[in-house]
Amino acid sequence: MAGVLERIRKPNDIKNIRETEYGQLAAEIREFLIGHVSRTGGHLASNLGVVELTIALHLVLDFPKDKLVWDVGHQCYVHKLLTGRGEGFQTLRQYGGMSGFPKRRESNTDLFDTGHSSTSISEACGLVKARELSGGKEKIFAVIGDGALTGGLAYEGLNNAGQLKSNLVIILNDNKMSISENVGGMASYLGKIRTSNKYVDLKDDVTNTLEKIPKIGTKLVRQIRRSKESLKKLVIPGGYFEEMNITYIGPIDGHNVNQMYEAFLAAARKNGTVLVHVITKKGKGYDCAEHNPKQFHGVGAFDIETGKSLSKKQEQTYTDVFSSTLLELAGKYRNVVAITAAMPGGTGLSLFQERYPKRFFDVGIAEEHAVSFAAGLAAGGFHPVFAVYSTFLQRAYDQILHDVCINQFPVIFAVDRAGIVGNDGETHQGVYDLSYLSHIPGLTVMAPKNEWELRVMLEFCISYPGPAAIRYPRGMACRKFETFLEPVVFGVCEWLLKEGELVLLAVGSMVETAWQAAKLLEQEGIKTAVVNVRFISPVDEKMLEQALRYQMVATLEENVRRGGFGEHVACWLAEHGYKGDFVDICLPDQFIEHGSPDQLKNAYGLEAKQVAVRLKEKMQN
Ligand SMILES: Cc1ncc(C[n+]2csc(CCOP(=O)(O)OP(=O)(O)O)c2C)c(N)n1
Incomplete structure (x- = not known):
């Protein structure tokens, strides 16, 4: 660290930085972030976009008394730096x-451990009520991105925020x-505000704002004057929020610290909820990220000069296999349609989007809606495929159960990043997906052992008349076992090795x-049978x-124990009087921290060597 940034070692140190140094500080932060993320990987573009915004927030808020809530939390790097966590960027x-992401255990300025979208407004509403009940005076600010504002929960939060009597500031x-x-x-509404209004300083009253608006035809003005209400709708930016009883300020230049500082202070003085609309540029200050914010949203190590990735290109990922297979199937079956919740790239649907734009739907960060929407498409005679990460599908549990499975609609859940x-x-x-999916009546849940099996499972799903989920992991597709490829038959496993004293049932x-x-x-010297479940x-x-005949049964899965495959098998074996030993190889019932998949597998005993040792010990006991 050098210069201005070096003087910030703990929360609130920023208040000692002179106004004339803000520009230098922003430049140093960007250099720091680009340097570190180019080595470790991480979320870059969003963080480069919020440098000035975070500086302004840290100037206005007094930590830890005041409360700042980040949405998703992938854009909290600048906040980490300004709260004295620069060293941590090495790791x-x-x-x-x-x-x-924000982590409570790292700092008392991180209020929520987050990673999923659209939660900040609701959490902040809770903080406001807590402040009212306990008679506190702290400022409460929530930051939400325009992407996160597509999630349903954000609207539930706004609906609630519109009723608040004491102050809440939402930074959009x-x-x-x-x-x-x-x-x-909502995205197109925000677009209209952006294009129809220059940045405003502050909107104190309607007249003030009106005066700043460039010439409007005289006829229109006459019309507008007839009704105050319609006037409000037509010319005040943010009328949507105003009508929900939320004061709107903006749009504000999100790279101008002083302007934001004033707006935030003014917003914090008002009663009720105030939304400050701040316009930023994703990737700001680093050409490669500005030009390709998608690629630099989340990156591995890269070369700063060229922006090129330094990681070895993975051969063929499960996502690639899903992507190409779905494309083929969509060519054959006209009723196949695809849905993503704001992740066309990550889930492998970009090719589908290009090839079949009319049959492709990006619904925003709205997993619950995506599932109910799929139910509607299925009810209308289509065969929807919702490609989604396992962790984000958690949100849509009730929609899967209630909207899809009770109705037995043929919806395919392509559950990526499982494990x-x-x-x-x-x-x-x-x-958690095996736990939250496999107990839903009528939902078929599958997992392929390799690339070819993912293909045939998808084909199987297309001809299957009910709801089905296929879970597959992140990263390179397994290309072993090419000779084992029995046709996929509903509810039937595949025996890979039959002879043995023990049998491994693997997912x-x-x-x-x-x-x-x-x-x-x-x-x-221990013969072992292996089943692909x-x-x-x-x-x-x-x-x-058949497993009842073995001395020992072991289940293997990348899922937590509770509600997982192993627990189900253990229950079944107990009910059927099994007298042998049972070993459940899975993840413990706890949250799994960050680290590379290999490190984590090692930490939780999921490597083949560790499995063999554990089974051998159990056999010998
Ligand atoms: C429920 C959920 N679905 C999907 C994601 C994946 N995701 C992470 S960030 C992001 C985009 C967020 O956009 P925005 O809020 O505008 O923030 P920006 O990165 O543009 O600053 C998405 C879709 C998520 N975090 N949570």
């Missing part, structure tokens, strides 16, 4: 190192982008681990009956 997102950080271009009615995901940590691990990514563990055990629900009961 950003690495095992045992600093998190890439509008950079026109979600991860991809933002979508939907350990890695560096994003607790909020992003996909280790998806853990089939390869089970196979390797079996080979290691064989070297120790394929169907977690309905589970193959014939297979379980």
Whole structure:
């Protein structure tokens, strides 16, 4: 660190920085972020966009008394720097190192551990009520991006915020982008405000604002004057919010610290909820990120000069396999349509979007809506595929159960990033989906062992008349077991090795681990059978009956224990009088921190060697 930034070592130190130094401070922060993230990887573009915004917030707020709530939290790097966590960037997102998201255990200026979208307004409303009840005086600010504002929860929060009597400030950080271009009615509304209004300083009253608006035709003015209400709608930016009883200020230049400082102070003085609309540029100050904010939303290590990634290109990921297979199937079956909740790139739907724009739907960061919307499409005769990360599908549990499964609609859930995901940590691990999906009546839940099986499972789903989920992990697709490819038959597993004293029942990514563990055990003279479970629900009961014959049964899955495949099997075995040993190899019932998938697998005993040792010990006991 050098110069101005060096003088900021703890929260509130920024207040000692002179106004004339803000520009220098912003430049140093950007240099720091680009330098560090180019080595560790992380969320870059969003952070570069909020440098001045975070400076202004830190000038206005007194930490830890005042409360600042980030939405998603991927844009909290500048906040971490300004609260004295510069050192932590050496180990950003690495095992045992600093998190890439707000973390309560890191600082009392991080109020919520976050990672999922659209929660900040609701959380801030709760803080406001808590302040009212306890008679506090602190300022409460929530920051939400225009992308996060597409999520339903944000509207539930706004609805509630419109009733608040004491002050809440919502900063809408509008950079026109979600991860991809933002979508939907609200995005186009914000676009209209941006294009029809120059930045305003502060809107004290209607007249003031009106005077600043460039010539409006005289006829229009006459019309407008007839009704105060229609006048409000036509010319005051942010009328949508105003009508919800939320004072709107903006749009404000999100790269002008002084302007934001004044606006934030004014907003904090008002009663009730005030929304300050701040316009920022994603990737600001680093050409590569400004020109390609999608790529620099979340990046691995890269070369600063060229912006090129330094990570080895992964051969073929499960997402790639899903993407190409769906494209083929969509060519054959005209009723196949695809849905994403703001993640066309990440889920592999970009090609589908290009090829079949009319059959592709990006609904914004709205997983609940996506599922109910899929139910509607299915009711209308289509076969929707909702491609979504395991962690984000958590939100839509009730829509899956109530809107899709009770109706037995043929909706396909392509559950990507299932299992350990890695560096994003607790909020992003996909280790609960087997628990929250496999008990829903009538929902078929599958997991492929390799690339080819993912293809045939998708084909199977297209011809299957009910709801079905396929879960597959992040990263490179397994290309082993190409000779094992029995046709996928509903509710039937695949035996890979039959002979043995013990049998390993493995789910998806853990089939390869089970196979390797079996080979290691064989070297120790322990013969081991291996089953590729394929169907977690309905589970193959014939297979379980056969498993009763083995001295030991072990299940392997990248899911937490509770509600997982292993627990289900243990229950079944107990009910059927199994007398042998049972081992449940899975993740513990706890939140899994950040780190590389390999480190985390090692930490939780999911590596083949560790599995073999554990099974051998159990056999010998
Ligand atoms: C429920 C949920 N779905 C999807 C995501 C993945 N995601 C992370 S950031 C992001 C875009 C957020 O856009 P915005 O709020 O405008 O912030 P920006 O990055 O543009 O600053 C998305 C879709 C998420 N975090 N949570």
